[in-house]
Amino acid sequence: MQGDSVIIVAGGEGKRMGQLVPKQFLMLGDYPVLWHTLQAFHNYDPGMPVILVLHKDWITHWQKEIHRFSHSLNYKITSGGETRFHSVRNGLALISEEGFTAVHDASRPLVSPALIERTFRTAREKGNAIPVLPATDSLRILTPEGNRPLDRNRVRYVQTPQIFPTPLLKKAFRQEYRPEFTDEATVIETLGEPVHLVEGEKRNMKITTEFDLQIAGMLLSGSPKKKEAGI
DSSP: OOOOOEEEEEEEOOOGGSSSGGGGSSSSTTHHHHHHHHHHHHHTTSOOEEEEOOGGHHHHHHHHHTTTSSSOOOOEEOOSSSSSHHOOOOOOTTTTTSSEEEEETTTTOOOHHHHHHHHHHHHHHHSSSSEEEEESSSEEEETTTTTEOOOOGGGGGSSOEEEHHHHHHHHHHTTTOOOOOOSHHHHHTTTOOOOOOOOOTTOOOOOSSHHHHHHHHHHHHHHHHHTTTTT
8 A cells, every 4th residue: 555664674683593694694595594585565556665774883784695586576775773663663674655664574484465464454454463462372471479370361472564554653653662662553552552463374484493494494384294283
């Protein structure tokens, strides 16, 4: 839709993977993780403005790398900040005060156009939207006394893209940073705005470990091996 934009957050260094390069630059099939993420939003809407937020030390690396794979993806690059909050704020500086803005993790390369469309549609209907999945494992919460069970029926796993009206998002990110700002929804809620949930997708997994990368590769290729992993 006219005025809609997306910020793809890839400002971290991905040290938990134990690799020489951040996880968004690792190969997933024939292309880097980040290429798949950019391509997903291109497939949804080739004309939608895309802002890519990268760690300043890796911008040149990516600009050289992407020329090996594609010249058709259109996006602007800006440098990341100290935290995700600061990275999103930097991305918002390149977006006009119109429409809705989606914020998506670069490390969720398997997001489908259907999920993007469903989240944008819900955001337009209800004012905002974030995709979630129900908890399927038994859960326990740590307490001063030890721990206790948590009702999984009342818990949801949060995904991206998280979509909000651009003016509201800009207003929210003019606040001072707080440690509890773990995603865009937690920032928006401080303005008294309710957050609306939409059904996410298991395939829209976040790549954090080497195992995650292997599973994403199986999902991407449709390999029978994914059955062995219990998927």
